[in-house]
Amino acid sequence: MFTGRHGAAEVAEYLTVWFVKAARQLPWREDTSPYRIWISEVMLQQTTVQTVRPFFERFIKLFPTLQSLAQSSEEDVLAAWSRLGYYTRARNLLKTARLLVNNGAELPEDLRDLQRLPGIGAYTAGAIRAIAFNRPSPMVDANARRLLGRILGIVAHAPRAEQQVWQASLDVSTAGTPRIVNQAMMEIGALVCTAGQPNCAECPLESLCKASTLRSFDWYGSVPKKQVIQRRQEVCVVARWADRWLLSRPSDGRWRGMWEFPRTLAIPDPEEAIRRLLNDCGWADVEDFEYAGAVRHQVTRYAISLHVLKCHLPSAPTGVPGEWRLASVEELAILPLPSPMRKIAELHTDPAGDHTP
């Protein structure tokens, strides 16, 4: 904990002076209304500031208020989220907006009430309360965890480490202006007290930092967890009928509710897998398969090579199982497609391409 000469009040003071001088100008800092802070915090979950910035500005233009979001379709919200990843965040955003509007409510100020809403956990609840409502709140993300762990010298894997860090966050928040000092802790973690070699010379807390004093930075919050990557081969078919392409919509899995080129595991090999898939849809006589390479994408612990086969459908679709549609190039641009599928669409759906019948 912060004690004595290095009390929370002193920390808050240092943080405030530094933040006013060094904070980045970000779209969600221009207007800290609860709705905007909520959207930005959800977008920023496990996602970099650089990536979020354009998505946030687009999203706010499309859905400027809680009410406008609540009235939108899941397909429109997923389309705005397309390429951001972790699509459950978008589904929960819409779920929460409808829940609140149906009850004639706004985003609550209370931590417990916030945390009951879909997609809002301890961190995001604290962030909305501290930044939007400017109320003292514990708020610990990867940045604050690393910063506080180093300053206080909290030992990695210590039994009470997580609790200590959350208490320290609340102490600092209470001692200063919450929306300033809470953001300052994260901002320092992002810009100065980085996961690699921290830049202590620029840190306003250097004089009271245990890690800096000991020149040792592997404290609580700075130990990366390694994971085993599993390779996987998948294949999808870019199947053309007239000037449209066949899309399917999975009802489960990570891309449920979005559109994709019909996809399957590439077993025993890409072409055979796609033959079987098309055969199940009633096309037994597709002959013009053309291998168009593979798109690689990493999803959590999977390194997936997504092979692409192009072909023409000999007849209009009739027996496709599940949800499907034929989409024009214009529709492909606005439908909710996951990132690898969007790349494939951009590469392989030229209406004037040499693949025209």
Next chain:
DNA sequence: TAACCGTGGAC
């Protein structure tokens, strides 16, 4: 509790 959920940039 640990696995799962996406993506793009840095190195």
Next chain:
DNA sequence: TGTCCAAGGTT
């Protein structure tokens, strides 16, 4: 090319 990882939440 491979690996790491970023303003976490849910089950």
